[in-house]
Amino acid sequence: MITYEKEEKILFLDDCIYPKMYAEKVHYTVKEILRLLEELEAFDADTYIPSHQRPWTKEEFRQETDKLRKFTDRCGGDKQKITKEYQNYVNRELKDVELETIVYFVNGY
Numbered sequence: 001m002i003t004y005e006k007e008e009k010i011l012f013l014d015d016c017i018y019p020k021m022y023a024e025k026v027h028y029t030v031k032e033i034l035r036l037l038e039e040l041e042a043f044d045a046d047t048y049i050p051s052h053q054r055p056w057t058k059e060e061f062r063q064e065t066d067k068l069r070k071f072t073d074r075c076g077g078d079k080q081k082i083t084k085e086y087q088n089y090v091n092r093e094l095k096d097v098e099l100e101t102i103v104y105f106v107n108g109y
Contacts, residue, residue, distance in 0.1 A: 004043050011045035017064075018051070019104040027108030028101075030072050037065050071102070077109025 003012040016036060019028045040048075040061075048061040056064065070089055075082040082102050087094055094102075 002040070004045065006044075009044060009046040011040065011043050011048050013040070013048055013050045015051050016040075017068075019101075019108075025107040026104055028071070028104045029108040030105070032108075033068055034072070037068065041065065068101075071105040077106055079103070079106045082106070 001014050002016055003014070004010070005012075017040075019026050045061075046058050048056040048058070050056070067086075067089075070086055071082060075085060079102060082105065083094065083099070086098065086102065090098075
């Protein structure tokens, strides 16, 4: 459940940005994540607090959402293509959590 503290401009994200954990395969779907990102970006927040990470500034949140958008349909659920494009995007070797996120999008394609 998302909680917004308007006066402090803080958005508590709870677990909303994490994949579906209790499905047959843990996954994200492009349609669901894009809908969610639009909903979250509608809030006038300066601080974003995900459940299992440190708080993010508005800029850090934007960077995270930009990264999630890189997993859209243009790669057609192709794990190798997504991995290559994302690695080129960040210009470094991918971290384990990023590789795991790619698998979640492939599972949900």
